[in-house]
Amino acid sequence: MAERARGEAKSPVLNVALFIITVVTVFMAGAVYLPAQTLSGMARNGLEFTAALMGILVCHEAGHYVAARRRHIDASLPYFIPVPPFLSMFGTFGALILMRGRIKSRDALIEVGAAGPLAGMAVALPLLFVGLADCPVGPIPTEGFIEGQSLLYLLAKHVVLGPIPQGYDVYIDHSPLAWAGWIGMLVTMLNLLPIGQLDGGHVFYALFGDLHAAASRWFLRGLFALGAAVLVALGMNAWSLGLRGEELVYAALPGAPWFLLGTLLFVLNRGTRFRHPPTDGGELSPGHAAVGVLSLLLFVVTFMPIVMRPIL
Numbered sequence: 001m002a003e004r005a006r007g008e009a010k011s012p013v014l015n016v017a018l019f020i021i022t023v024v025t026v027f028m029a030g031a032v033y034l035p036a037q038t039l040s041g042m043a044r045n046g047l048e049f050t051a052a053l054m055g056i057l058v059c060h061e062a063g064h065y066v067a068a069r070r071r072h073i074d075a076s077l078p079y080f081i082p083v084p085p086f087l088s089m090f091g092t093f094g095a096l097i098l099m100r101g102r103i104k105s106r107d108a109l110i111e112v113g114a115a116g117p118l119a120g121m122a123v124a125l126p127l128l129f130v131g132l133a134d135c136p137v138g139p140i141p142t143e144g145f146i147e148g149q150s151l152l153y154l155l156a157k158h159v160v161l162g163p164i165p166q167g168y169d170v171y172i173d174h175s176p177l178a179w180a181g182w183i184g185m186l187v188t189m190l191n192l193l194p195i196g197q198l199d200g201g202h203v204f205y206a207l208f209g210d211l212h213a214a215a216s217r218w219f220l221r222g223l224f225a226l227g228a229a230v231l232v233a234l235g236m237n238a239w240s241l242g243l244r245g246e247e248l249v250y251a252a253l254p255g256a257p258w259f260l261l262g263t264l265l266f267v268l269n270r271g272t273r274f275r276h277p278p279t280d281g282g283e284l285s286p287g288h289a290a291v292g293v294l295s296l297l298l299f300v301v302t303f304m305p306i307v308m309r310p311i312l
Contacts, residue, residue, distance in 0.1 A: 015077040022080040022092050026050045029091030034173050045176050052131075052180030056124045057095055060187065063119030064097050064112060064199075071108040074100040090183055094191075104280045106206040110288040113202025114295040117188045121298065124184025125156075131178025132160040135170045144311050147172055147182055148304030150189070155301075185302045190261075192299035195219050196269040197276065200299055205276040206284060207292045216274035223262035230306055231255030241312055254309045 030049025031042040061078035068075035081093040103109045140146070146169065147153075157170055164170065172178045192200035195216045205212040231252045238251030284292075 012077055015079060018080045018082065019078075022082040022095075023050055023054060025082040025084060026053055026091035029085040029089060030176055030179075032085050033089050034176055034179065048176035049180055052127050052177050053090070053092070053183055056120050056127070056180060056184040056187070057092070059123045060116045060120030060191075061095050061097055063115035063117075067108075067111040067115035068097070068099060071103070071105075071111060073103060073108070073112065094187055102277050102279070103202075105282055106279050106284045107282075107288045109202050109206040109279060110284070110292045110295075113199045113206065114291050117192050117199055117295060117298060118291075120184055121188050121302075124181045124188065125152075126181075127177045127184070128153075128156055128181025129160055131175035131181055132156060132170065132172070134175045135161070135172055135178055136174060137161055137164055137168055137170050139167060140169050141311060145308050146311060148186070148307045148309075150185060150302045150304045152301040153182065153185060153304075186304065186307065189299060189302040189304060192295060192302070193219065193223075193265075194296070194299070195265055196272070196274055198265075200295070201276060203292045203295045206279075207289065207296075212276050213274045216269070220262055220265055220269075220274075223258045223265070226305060227255045227258030227262065229255075230258065234306075234309065238312055243312065250310060251312055254306050257307055 027046040027050045029046075030053075031046030034042075034045040034049060036042040036045050057080070058078075065075055065078065076098040078095040078097050080095040083091060083093055085091055099112075103112060157164065161170060170178075172182060191198055192203070194200040194204035194212075201212065201216060204215060208215070232255075234254060235248060235252035238248050243251055
């Protein structure tokens with residue numbers, strides 16, 4: 001994700017320190033949350049998960065960085081965001097790059113905005129396919145969580161594993177590579193939301209110009225509406241199963257992340273009222289327009305209405 005800032009220090013010490021800490025927290029998350037019978041198995045899961053997920057994130061941020069430098073935009077090294085495993089099953093909230101100044105052309109804006117998600121998915125998708133080949137298919141367990149289902153993820157499961165019978169699903173947590181690939185799709189989807197100055201916001205502005213601010217506000221409202229829809233749908237399902245009290249609240253929790261994300265994006269964009277910094281105009285080249293459309297299509301096929309839900 002590319003953001004703008006002023007006064008950012010040139011020293012890479014903080015970038016390197018955050019990267020090392022993130023490697024540690026991602027390793028811990030892989031070792032703790034992926035099933036293993038022995039300490040050596042936990043360590044192997046942690047190492048594979050760290051290599052895969054950090055590879056995806058590094059390529060995502062490298063895409064932004066290289067595109068920015070190619071266009072002579074002053075961009076920082078990525079700042080990775082570590083998260084302790086008891087707060088996140090992933091061990092990280094991704095990374096961001098700080099950029100000074102204004103991106104002057106629509107072509108450059110497409111390059112900077114789309115390069116990260118496309119580069120990250122170029123790594124995440126092969127990892128997902130390779131990892132799924134090692135994942136067993138079995139009856140949906142009676143406890144735990146089910147990962148979100150996007151169009152691309154459903155297609156990948158069908159291609160690698162064939163038709164999955166009703167009441168069965170793939171045990172994706174049995175492969176660190178597949179789990180990292182799924183997270184890579186989630187990161188891509190979130191970054192490509194066409195809101196504000198997210199990657200998807202950059203792409204949307206380059207494609208549609210002044211429609212960006214209004215579209216951002218409508219997509220933001222859509223996040224809150226989606227959160228409410230998920231909460232009501234899962235809550236009603238849990239109620240029909242006889243769940244009450246804390247169990248009912250727990251069942252409806254998957255709607256909460258959309259409220260949290262919507263609130264965060266509202267706060268971050270409140271000062272600008274979702275207006276994107278203008279470019280100098282000019283025509284968008286056909287090739288760059290195609291990349292922009294591809295990025296928006298990538299958002300559609302990676303979108304997960306429910307990111308993760310508990311098994312009732």
